[in-house]
Amino acid sequence: MKPVSPGNWRPQGILDFEDRAWEALYETRESVCLTAGAGAGKTEFLAQKAAYLLQTAICPSPRRILAISFKRDAARNLSERLRRRCPDHGHRFVSLTFDAFAKSLLDQFRAAVPDGFRPSSDYRIVVAKRDEFVDFLKRHGHGNLKPKIFEDAVAETQLPLEDSRWNENARKLLQSYWDEQLRGGQRSLLTFAMINRLAERLIRDNDQIKRALQTTYPVVFLDEFQDTTIAQYQVLTAAFGNSRSVVTAVGDDKQKIMGWAGAMENSFHQFTADFKAVPVSLLSNWRAHADLVAVQQLIASRIDPTVEPVVARGRRAIDGSIAAIWQFDTREEEVDGIAQWIASQIDIGEVEPHRVSVLVRNYADRVEEEVAPIFATRGLSVRNVARIVGGEGGVAIQDLLNEELTEILMPFLRLAALRPNPDAWDLASTKMALMHEVESDDGPAGQKVTLRLEELIRTARLYLSENLPGDASAAGVTDMLIDTIGEKLIRQTTPAYERSHDFERVRAAFAALLAEALSEGGSWSDVLDRFDGIGQVPLMTVHKSKGLEFHTILFFGLDDRSWWSLKPANAEELKSFFVALTRAEQRAFFTCCSERGGPIAWLEEILGDMVPRVALS
Template identity: 55%
Template sequence: MSLVHPEDWRPQGIDYLEPRAWEALRQTERSVLVTAGAGAGKTEFLAQKATYLLQTGRCPAPKRILAISFKRDAARNLAERVVRRSPPEQARRFNSYTFDAFAKSFLDRFRAAVPDAYRPPANYRIAMPRRQDYREFLDRHEFHGINADQLEQAVARARLPVSDEGSDLRRAVAAYWRAQYNEPDDVLLSFAMINRLVEYLIRENPSILKALHLTYPVVFLDEFQDTTFAQFQLLRTAFDGSDAVFTAVGDDKQRIMVWAGAMPDAFAQFEQNFGAKRISLICNWRSHEDLVRIQHVIASRIDPNVEEPEARADRLVGGDVAAIWEFETEEEESDCLARWIEREVRAANVEPHDVAILVRMRANEVEGQLSAAFEEQGLRLRNVARNVGDIAIQDLLGEDLVHILLRLLRLGATSRSPDNWNAALLDLQFLEAVDPADETGQQLLQGRLQTFVREMRRTLRELDPVPESAAEAAQAALDFIGAEVLRRAFPSYRRRPDFDRVWNGFTALLQVSLQNAQSWSGALDEFEGLGQIALMTIHKSKGLEFHTVIFYGLDNQTWWSLTPNRLEELNSFFVAFTRAKQRAFFTLCAERGRPVTWIENLLAPAGSRRVTAADLIDE
């Protein structure tokens, strides 16, 4: 395919890039740090820059772009945007991973090169250790002067190999690694340990390091403010001494993962270690002017020098766009929330799935408190933090396997679905490595897909949309693609336990979605959450957006740590507020706790007011 001259290139799929975005996009000779607030279009900027580099030959074939995000849905969203904006032969050279997926795929590919003492078997299992697990380990091995948090952080940061000599903490880390390898046929590795293994592997194998440098001259880093010490060290080990050019994007006002090991000074470290130029984006494409004004008040409390964003979205609603809703009891709170949402949905002001209820923590408890009242109003509340099998619903919906099989089921459940047809063809083209220019190969793929769709429609006509039919329908879609084909195509599925975890979650959620379905299309809508109000934690909401956001629990018991001197908690509050495109509300329940007065005082001058239950329902 012919390349585009850099001066002739134009944005793909959008009409406008702000001048600062153009500057950051064209910066290809040195690394750049793009600071961008909520709604600035960070993902779209990265997709445009990837398209620019591929289409102009600034990243020439066969070299690739490595993109690393923190969340699976963010990584997939970015990859899908590049696919929509670039020819297939170029888009295939854009590799989008989460940090964990990148490290795991690297380990699985080069496991044999890990030094003997730390080489895991091919059938290692993924562990998700809790604080209690670390505590029990310390007690069992009689390390009494160390707490669970210290051990967890030390395991995540220690460079391998770890000796038994030195401090008690160092000896505890060495003992922890031995314990995880204690059973040769049942090795347990956390993602933090996988990170350490990959850093060690790269450091000890110059030939692998050289291949990495040759493959990836361009590296994108999304949500860089949440980068951990270990992840940053892995990046430095992997790319120090190379000619790789980095583009990191993030917003330090959304740094809410310090508790999980994120670097408090990630931006400064990046500028120093990679010689990066900092460029700040100014537009907010998500929220309208009235919401952006309130967001800026919160942002200014976090960083007094922050620039005021330029709102680019239109206001589409009347009445309050931000308020604190005050209730006497939790029962009144649940009832009024349900009644208000039902009224808004009935008036066609908002779709149920474009409303999100955000909680600081314990989503399962809040689901129990709200469900009955919502059901009484004919609303369905979906707790995406809830597990189906061994995987959370929100994580499951970001899986490649789920997207591929869901498209096939959609084709079987409808008489015509061009979007799903085109997407399924692209899936087959990728999975079977058929060149887009191969007309014969493309015709064969279309013929195969047409035959499958006819058979799938016949199968679904014969199967009642009931839970007992879930396994057969799902298996029919999987058999068409082939489990082994999927496992070869996606590194995250190469180990059978990892594939089974997602496959079992897929069939389990399909079964749940069929419980009250009237049709297969209705069940698939249920599967994807259409017509349902999302319930999730703030941390899971990052990167998402909703028409209306309701934060459940702005009180001193739920958010006891929200104080003026704890910036990470204020960052969390900022993240919750900025998920909203049109409206953002907070609930305050006297039965649960007292107001966070200083936050109210901060927001009141910007137009946020307190609303009682009676006023809310009478509006």
């Protein structure tokens, strides 16, 4: 396809950006540090900038753009946005999380890791637990050392440990931890912090790997940059620092919620200095309307009194209250009151179930047990997106929906169950082209891939016609899809599945969630909707809501006991609250009950008359 001249390029799918966004988009020679608040259109900006760079050949073929996000759903959202804006160049846009990027490097170049730190090929990814650090420190005579301090030291210390800033005793302790994790069992156990450390050393010690990355990716995007850890940032600087690669970092300090997990301090200042980046700030909120933005601004000003006023660009599409604190006497009244209200809004056509989110501070599994039965009496189905499917070591539902295997299989299922389905066809054809490394306008090769896609769909349709939902096996459907597309092809073209353990883990989780969807019967269309969460009310923690948006959000149990850490001096908790509040497009309500806890007086004082307390018992 012939490149578009930069002067003739036009954005696709949007009417406009604010002037500052265009300034950042057209800056292609220098790195950019773009600070942008909630609803400012950060994802759309990155998708449009990618389209501009690819369609004008400023990023020429076969070079690619690497987009690194903090969360999987953010990486998926950005990838899908680019595919819609720029379908002919989707194969040259690689959208990953920081952890997935580091893991892909380790899996591909594991043999280049020095012997003392090389993990087994079948290493297992684990989550660091406090009790395990306590046990380790006690066994090595350091029981008085706080486990969080040691955990941070593991994450922040570069390899080899001989070059670290710690004294001899500290280095020996760190070395013992690495030795146990790498060689203390039948296979190595690695946290993502350790994987980042190994990836950073790989790049730093191997100029060929560094040159390959810089040649492949002359353009790099960093989304939600405020939550980047020291280890992740050092992977970035090892790969692209002091190079010709142009990096665009996007984020908002008011939405920094991962300080507890090692997010950098002053990350934007550091990036601007290290990459000599051009600073740009966006001031629009395209998600929410003016009345809701005014409520959000109350919290933003508490986080940063110098914050610039935000210009609301969203349209108010509802009448009545857009924010209030609902007061109940008992827990049962609170849950039933929420369920009744959601059901009434669905009945009058105001909102769809999956566009209303119930947010909790933590313990989503416990809240699910409490609310699901009562919601069911009102005809509502609750989906706890944090629930693990696929047995021990499985995958959280929210993560599973963003897994590459799910993104490959679901369009085929949709095409087999429903026809016509243009969206599913676009997704399936894009995935097939990517897996076969064929460009959409590559005549004979592209036609061959299309014929192969049609053949796969016929096979899947025949299978579904012979196996109705009431009789179908989830494992059988999953196996059919993978065998039809080709497990070898899927794994060869998906770095995350290079190891059998990683692939089988996601495969089992996919089959498990499909089995749940099948258990409720209905048509294949109904089953696939349930798999995707359509028609279900999402339940999640405030942290899980990051990067998402909903028509209406409900903060469940906002009291001084459930949200005990939400205090004026706790900046990170206030930012988490702000992030959750800004997920709303139209309305945000807060519920509490006297039986569960008391009001959060200082917060209600900030919200003032804009968010009145309403007794609903």
